[in-house]
Amino acid sequence: xxxxxxxxxxxxxxxxxxxxxxxxxxxxxxxxxxxxxxxxxxxxxxxxxxxxxxxxxxxxxxxxxxxxxxxxxxxxxxxxxxxxxxxxxxxxxxxxxxxxxxxxxxxxxxxxxxxxxxxxxxxxxxxxxxxxxxxxxxxxxxxxxxxxxxxxxxxxxxxxxxxxxxxxxxxxxxxxxxxxxxxxxxxxxxxxxxxxxxxxxxxxxxxxxxxxxxxxxxxxxxxxxxxxxxxxxxxxxxxxxxxxxxxxxxxxxxxxxxxxxxxxxxxxxxxxxxxxxxxxxxxxxxxxxxxxxxxxxxxxxxxxxxxxxxxxxxxxxxxxxxxxxxxxxxxxxxxxxxxxxxxxxxxxxxxxxxxxxxxxxxxxxxxxxxxxxxxxxxxxxxxxxxxxxxxxxxxxxxxxxxxxxxxxxxxxxxxxxxxxxxxxxxxxxxxxxxxxxxxxxxxxxxxxxxxxxxxxxxxxxxxxxxxxxxxxxxxxxxxxxxxxxxxxxxxxxxxxxxxxxxxxxxxxxxxxxxxxxxxxxxxxxxxxxxxxxxxxxxxxxxxxxxxxxxxxxxxxxxxxxxxxxxxxxxxxxxxxxxxxxxxxxxxxxxxxxxxxxxxxxxxxxxxxxxxxxxxxxxxxxxxxxxxxxxxxxxxxxxxxxxxxxxxxxxxxxxxxxxxxxxxxxxxxxxxxxxxxxxxxxxxxxxxxxxxxxxxxxxxxxxxxxxxxxxxxxxxxxxxxxxxxxxxxxxxxxxxxxxxxxxxxxxxxxxxxxxxxxxxxxxxxxxxxxxxxxxxxxxxxxxxxxxxxxxxxxxxxxxxxxxxxxxxxxxxxxxxxxxxxxxxxxxxxxxxxxxxxxxxxxxxxxxxxxxxxxxxxxxxxxxxxxxxxxxxxxxxxxxxxxxxxxxxxxxxxxxxxxxxxxxxxxxxxxxxxxxxx
Numbered sequence: 001x002x003x004x005x006x007x008x009x010x011x012x013x014x015x016x017x018x019x020x021x022x023x024x025x026x027x028x029x030x031x032x033x034x035x036x037x038x039x040x041x042x043x044x045x046x047x048x049x050x051x052x053x054x055x056x057x058x059x060x061x062x063x064x065x066x067x068x069x070x071x072x073x074x075x076x077x078x079x080x081x082x083x084x085x086x087x088x089x090x091x092x093x094x095x096x097x098x099x100x101x102x103x104x105x106x107x108x109x110x111x112x113x114x115x116x117x118x119x120x121x122x123x124x125x126x127x128x129x130x131x132x133x134x135x136x137x138x139x140x141x142x143x144x145x146x147x148x149x150x151x152x153x154x155x156x157x158x159x160x161x162x163x164x165x166x167x168x169x170x171x172x173x174x175x176x177x178x179x180x181x182x183x184x185x186x187x188x189x190x191x192x193x194x195x196x197x198x199x200x201x202x203x204x205x206x207x208x209x210x211x212x213x214x215x216x217x218x219x220x221x222x223x224x225x226x227x228x229x230x231x232x233x234x235x236x237x238x239x240x241x242x243x244x245x246x247x248x249x250x251x252x253x254x255x256x257x258x259x260x261x262x263x264x265x266x267x268x269x270x271x272x273x274x275x276x277x278x279x280x281x282x283x284x285x286x287x288x289x290x291x292x293x294x295x296x297x298x299x300x301x302x303x304x305x306x307x308x309x310x311x312x313x314x315x316x317x318x319x320x321x322x323x324x325x326x327x328x329x330x331x332x333x334x335x336x337x338x339x340x341x342x343x344x345x346x347x348x349x350x351x352x353x354x355x356x357x358x359x360x361x362x363x364x365x366x367x368x369x370x371x372x373x374x375x376x377x378x379x380x381x382x383x384x385x386x387x388x389x390x391x392x393x394x395x396x397x398x399x400x401x402x403x404x405x406x407x408x409x410x411x412x413x414x415x416x417x418x419x420x421x422x423x424x425x426x427x428x429x430x431x432x433x434x435x436x437x438x439x440x441x442x443x444x445x446x447x448x449x450x451x452x453x454x455x456x457x458x459x460x461x462x463x464x465x466x467x468x469x470x471x472x473x474x475x476x477x478x479x480x481x482x483x484x485x486x487x488x489x490x491x492x493x494x495x496x497x498x499x500x501x502x503x504x505x506x507x508x509x510x511x512x513x514x515x516x517x518x519x520x521x522x523x524x525x526x527x528x529x530x531x532x533x534x535x536x537x538x539x540x541x542x543x544x545x546x547x548x549x550x551x552x553x554x555x556x557x558x559x560x561x562x563x564x565x566x567x568x569x570x571x572x573x574x575x576x577x578x579x580x581x582x583x584x585x586x587x588x589x590x591x592x593x594x595x596x597x598x599x600x601x602x603x604x605x606x607x608x609x610x611x612x613x614x615x616x617x618x619x620x621x622x623x624x625x626x627x628x629x630x631x632x633x634x635x636x637x638x639x640x641x642x643x644x645x646x647x648x649x650x651x652x653x654x655x656x657x658x659x660x661x662x663x664x665x666x667x668x669x670x671x672x673x674x675x676x677x678x679x680x681x682x683x684x685x686x687x688x689x690x691x692x693x694x695x696x697x698x699x700x701x702x703x704x705x706x707x708x709x710x711x712x713x714x715x716x717x718x719x720x721x722x723x724x725x726x727x728x729x730x731x732x733x734x735x736x737x738x739x740x741x742x743x744x745x746x747x748x749x750x751x752x753x754x755x756x757x758x759x760x761x762x763x764x765x766x767x768x769x770x771x772x773x774x775x776x777x778x779x780x781x782x783x784x785x786x787x788x789x790x791x792x793x794x795x796x797x798x799x800x801x802x803x804x805x806x807x808x809x810x811x812x813x814x815x816x817x818x819x820x821x822x823x824x825x826x827x828x829x830x831x832x833x834x835x836x837x838x839x840x841x842x843x844x845x846x847x848x849x850x851x852x853x854x855x856x857x858x859x860x861x862x863x864x865x866x867x868x869x870x871x872x873x874x875x876x877x878x879x880x881x882x883x884x885x886x887x888x889x890x891x892x893x894x895x896x897x898x899x900x901x902x903x904x905x906x907x908x909x910x911x912x913x914x915x916x
Contacts, residue, residue: 001045002054002068002120005038009082009116013109017102027105028093032086035112039082042120046070048465049472053122059860064181069122072469076319077119077248079466080326085112085236087445091334092232094441095341104144111137111237119248124171124181131167131213134245135160138237142229149228155530156222158537163212163219167249170205173198183252187476192256199256203263206253207270214246214300217274221527224281224293231337234289235330243300247322250307251315255476258310259395267308272407274301279414284517288336288346288426292329295372295418298411299325305404306387307474309394316471316481317386323463324383327453328371332422334446335365339426341442343435348425353432361443362427367450371457373419373503374412374496378457381496382483384412388492409495416503421510460485554673561680568683571690589630596623609661614651618644634803635718642811646891649818653898712863713874714800722805723876723883727851727861730879734847734886738840741890745837748897774825781823788816796884800876806883813884814891821895836892843886850879 012034019027046052055067070078089108096104114133121127135157143153175181177198178189192199210216215223223243227234237243250267257263278298285291303325306318338361340346343354356362371380391405437443456462460483471479487493506513547559600620607613621644628637697705704717704725714720722730792813799805817832853875854862865874 001041002052002070003056005041005045005078006068006113006116006120008034008038008041009109009113013106013113016105016109020100020102020105025096025098025101026093027101028089028091028096031105031109032089035082035086035089035109038116039079039086042070042075042078042082046075048469049478055122057855058126064125065123066126067122067182068117068120069184070120071473072466072471073248073251073319073473074119076323076466076470077244078116080244080323081112081115081119084326084330084449085115087449088232088236088330088334091235091337091442091445094439095230095232095334095337104141107137107141107144108232108236111141111242115242115245118245122183124175124183124186127183128164128168128171131209131245131249132161132164134242135164138226138242141233141237142226144233145228145230152222152225152228155527155534156226158534159219159222159530160212163209163246166205166212167209170202170209173202173205177202187253187256199260200262202253203257203260204266206249206257207263207266210246210249210304211270212246213249214243214304215274215297216246216270216301216304217277218529220274220278220297221530223297224290225527227287227289227293231289231333231340234293235333235337243296244322244326247300247303247307247318250304251318251470251474254307254310254315254474258315258475264308264310264396268305268404271301271303271305271308272404272411274298275305275411276301276407276414279411279418280517282418283414283421283513286348288339288348288422289333291418291422291425292332292336295415296329298415299329299372302387302408302411305408306390309390309404311390311393311395312471312475312477312479313386313393314390315474316467316479317383317390319467319470319474320386320463320483321383322470323467324371324379324453324456327449327456328368328380331364331368331446331449331453332372335361335368335443335450336426338438338443338446339435342438348421351426352429354429354435355432356427356429356435358427358435358437358443360437360440360447362423364443364447364450365426366423367454368446369419369422371450371453373416374499376457377454377485379453379460380457382457382460382485385487385492385496386483388495389490392491392495405495409499412499413502413506416499417506417510417513420503420507424507424510458485558673558676561676564687565676565679565683568679568686572686590627593623593627593630596626607662608664610655610658611660613662614648614655618648621647633718635716635805635808638803638808639811642808642815646811646814646818649822650894650898652822653895712800712876713865714876716799716801716803716805718803719799719805719880720876722807723800723879724863727876727879730883731847731851731861734883735844737890738844738886741840741886741893742837744890745893745897774823777823778825781819785816785820785823788819789813792816792884796880797877799880800874806880807887809880810884810887810891813888817888817892817895832892832896834892836889836896839885839889839892841889843882843884843889845882846885847879847882850875850882853878 012031016027016031019030023030049072052070053068055065058064058066085108089105092101092104092108111134114130114137118127118130118134121130138160139153139157142156143150171181174186177191177195178186180186180189212219226237229237275298278294278296278301282291282294282298285294299321303318303321306314306321336346339351339356339358342358343351343356345351345354367378371378374381374384387408388405391408392401394401394404464482467483468479468481471481547555597620600616600623603616604613604620607616621640625637625640625644628634628640704721708717708720708725709715712720712724714724792809792811794809795804795812796806796809797804799809821832851861854860854864856862857864861875861879863875867873
């Protein structure tokens with residue numbers, strides 16, 4: 001049932017662009033239907049007090065599943081996400097202008113799906129993924145208008161993504177500490193009461209994540225800034241849904257953290273400060289939408305403080321006010337959108353010069369604002385009463401209830417005042433242009449929401465089951481709450497009467513109140529802090545880029561070499577000693593190869609020309625190939641040999657564009673380079689000795705050698721490790737390789753390569769005629785090049801059992817292409833006109849696709865096999881095909897792009913010389 005509900009919303013998301021093309025802006029009406037169907041599914045999935053769980057395999061080897069769990073708390077938030085989401089989609093069908101809105105509807109339904117998964121999931125990893133998905137959807141929705149909206153979107157994502165990192169740290173900490181990623185199991189683990197450090201760390205991280213998402217001090221600035229988004233986005237994301245994600249997170253972790261001192265202090269302090277600051281800021285705003293944004297901050301502050309109190313009564317009050325706030329705030333946002341749609345402005349000062357004759361809109365705004373103000377007979381009054389009751393009975397020293405109730409009462413007075421400002425400011429104009437009532441299709445949805453606040457306020461017992469279930473989920477114990485409008489004359493009612501009386505006085509004296517609030521502006525804006533942080537991050541990245549992005553090969557090589565040396569020095573103080581070497585430590589062949597490598601290194605250092613350096617570097621590479629063969633690593637030896645061959649051919653293409661000789665250096669640069677090189681060499685030797693050496697096989701190596709063939713069906717241990725045991729890592733390397741190929745292409749297409757050095761060849765010499773001079777090579781290449789490519793395919797197919805595989809096969813194929821390229825008499829005829837970028841992309845897609853096929857067997861990259869015409873086709877072979885295509889694409893990109901000559905044809909050069 002739960003998976004069906006999520007799938008229904010995902011289907012709406014996928015269908016959104018097509019529906020928009022078919023129905024135009026009214027696609028919102030059609031898209032509301034799947035959300036309402038999902039709401040019906042979720043609402044009927046479980047009986048009261050029952051918990052329903054469903055799961056789908058995702059990463060079973062890590063114990064991570066797409067697990068869903070519906071309890072009372074999840075039900076409350078799921079209904080808010082789906083019902084209010086459907087209402088706003090219906091509203092959007094009339095609010096939006098005529099045109100293409102497929103991306104808008106796609107993002108809105110995607111956001112609904114992400115929020116639904118977030119509140120239903122029972123897995124910490126899925127929770128984090130859904131959390132980040134809401135951040136991305138919010139970013140794109142805020143940025144859609146373009147212009148300044150993009151800056152606001154960037155600031156929003158900067159703050160909320162920082163909270164996402166805090167949530168990631170919390171998820172990792174909880175998973176490691178409890179040994180499970182299941183939220184229900186993790187919250188009931190005894191570690192919360194046994195390890196104070198663990199509990200405190202998680203409490204701080206969860207609180208920071210929720211503060212950024214729910215716009216709590218000091219992370220509140222992004223919410224008003226995001227009001228550049230259109231009204232449906234503000235109504236859904238920033239009033240009823242996205243900001244509620246933080247509230248949900250706090251309530252979900254309350255069973256484990258309620259009563260913890262750091263949790264209580266952080267939530268109550270930040271919540272009450274936010275409530276007061278947001279309310280004061282709301283009274284100073286002229287833009288109705290901005291006013292509502294600050295009022296949202298204030299109301300969320302009260303919710304956060306209530307969750308921080310942590311008693312069952314307080315958590316119950318938080319659930320009630322969450323429902324009430326979603327109703328009146330979504331309605332108010334949409335009603336302000338109605339006014340803006342008809343009047344063309346949201347500014348109170350501009351509306352004062354108009355004559356709004358909008359009776360239905362006026363009545364709906366009055367109802368919704370009265371609910372927010374806590375006026376009797378409305379649901380907001382019921383929720384405020386339950387909150388005041390909880391504040392008055394807050395645990396702790398005797399002064400705590402007085403302080404928190406006083407702060408909450410002050411925030412409520414200001415709430416009453418800015419609620420009056422909304423009503424009078426929106427519809428108080430008496431002169432100027434007449435503004436008529438909008439279409440019922442526009443005001444119908446928000447008016448219904450405002451009316452629902454009245455109905456539920458008069459009959460709050462309708463919500464008893466929903467609220468009791470939500471409170472039980474948040475408190476971790478069974479709560480049976482009976483809501484009522486009248487509780488007799490008591491302390492909460494006395495506070496409410498005082499709030500209403502004081503708030504009315506502030507409304508009557510609103511002009512003087514506005515003047516009194518003007519000097520209260522801070523000397524800086526919170527957005528300035530966000531911008532300063534953003535600029536600091538950018539400048540810091542630029543500073544790093546100046547070092548890491550240098551065009552100097554020396555600096556590129558020096559940085560990792562110095563880091564390697566520093567790590568070795570640090571390890572020297574931590575290790576007791578290098579492990580002993582077991583068995584015969586050397587053979588004569590080893591010493592011969594050491595001499596060969598050492599000779600190549602010395603010759604390389606002393607080389608004065610680049611061609612000599614390439615030759616002696618090849619000596620070192622081929623010596624390493626022999627060493628790998630001597631050790632029995634045939635696959636590695638073949639790879640090393642082919643890499644050396646292809647490297648030399650690429651070097652030939654590059655050497656034509658570089659000076660023939662090195663610039664001779666003296667003094668300090670040579671000494672510094674020598675010190676760095678020696679340090680890195682010593683560190684590498686010691687690292688290899690410490691981590692490997694000729695010792696007994698590790699348990700992992702033993703397992704791979706003894707069980708690898710039985711597990712994978714492949715006898716080639718190197719290939720099975722690459723495409724079976726660590727296939728995800730190989731997929732990452734494949735993606736990086738593809739990015740490197742695309743980078744080469746982008747760089748050489750955007751910037752002209754250095755011209756090829758002129759070759760001073762006697763025109764009368766036989767060497768001057770390239771076509772005649774290469775006839776023998778071309779004849780041989782015409783036969784061998786296709787054979788080498790065919791051989792590469794054979795190596796690809798047999799790689800699971802014998803030396804070969806996707807990477808080696810691609811290198812062999814690349815060698816065939818290199819032979820064909822080098823045998824060509826000119827760059828024009830040498831170019832192999834294969835779509836190398838398409839090959840790179842196809843390789844990555846095929847490799848990733850092989851991983852997704854594994855889901856048919858339970859998980860990503862799970863090994864699968866089938867027989868086609870008697871041949872066993874395995875998913876690992878398909879994965880290897882992806883590697884083969886991508887590597888071939890990169891090799892062809894290098895040859896085709898680096899081999900181009902940016903110099904004039906010979907005949908034209910002669911004409912220019914003659915003209916001179």
